[in-house]
Amino acid sequence: MPKPTVRTSGRHDLILDQLLDAAEGLFARQGVAGTSLSELADAIGLTRTGVYHYVKGKDELLEHLVRGFTLETADKLTDLAGEVSRPADVRLREGVSSMAKRIAEHPRRFRLLLTSEDSFPEAIAKQHRAARRATLDAMITLIDQVKAEGGARPVDTRLAAFALLGVTNWMAFWYQADQVGDRTPQQVADLLTSIALDGVFSQRADSVDSLKGVVALLHEDVDRLSQFVDGPSG
Known part of the structure; x- marks a missing residue:
């Protein structure tokens, strides 16, 4: 009788990451529909049956x-x-x-x-x-x-x-x-x-000690609001 497969959480996560990496490349080149589970298994050295230990499909x-x-x-x-x-x-x-x-x-x-x-x-x-x-x-x-x-x-x-x-x-x-x-x-x-x-x-927090800076920002805000209200010219 074959020994059961031992899967630690660390190994499971590692193989799953490898499957995801393989899926990235194959799905991008061939599309999801055009990629078989066997190709995904081959890409990381698993059998098709082995893949089912990690994902259903x-x-x-x-x-x-x-x-x-x-x-x-x-x-x-x-x-x-x-x-x-x-x-x-x-x-x-x-x-x-x-x-x-x-x-x-x-x-x-x-x-x-x-x-x-x-x-x-x-x-x-x-x-x-x-x-x-x-x-x-x-x-x-x-x-x-x-x-x-x-x-x-x-x-x-x-x-x-x-x-x-x-x-x-x-x-x-x-x-x-x-x-x-x-x-x-x-x-x-x-x-x-x-x-x-x-x-x-x-940027007001950086300009609170400068009245000129505050005024400049207020002018900027007025210009932005005017553009928003008036819409594009022409």
Whole structure:
């Protein structure tokens, strides 16, 4: 009688990560429908039967990919939006940075989700769409909270939310470790977050001791509000 397979949680997680890595490449090249479970097994040196010790099939692999990015991102931002005892600008910065870091660590995996979502099975697609809506809603809430605390420019909240999400999502298409010097994913994420939030955060805190600086910012805000009210010229 064969000995039962011994699976420690550490080994299970390691093999599952290897399966997810293999799925990234194969799904991206061949599509989900065009990739067989045998190909996934061959890619990491397992038998087809061996794969079933870790996942039930390709749909479960897809669900792991969606959960690891879309659902966890939505949960993180939703939690941050609810932590109203902390300053909103700190929470918004943390949320954008955490999204950027996660994408920098696995750009190909996130790129696959962005480009393959139309081919997801309906049950997974439904989770994916709901999580994306929750992410947008949480981002909007965080920006509104920053505005309510006086820490934001008079930006259009929804457009600002789309802009911040777009900046982080686009990392999946350009980020490569050999193009950012010796910076870690966290360092890159923090730098990108600072650049992105410059268009949202007010600089008044840095100018309170300068009347001229305050007046300049007031003029800037009036100009922005005028553009928003009047709309594009021509």
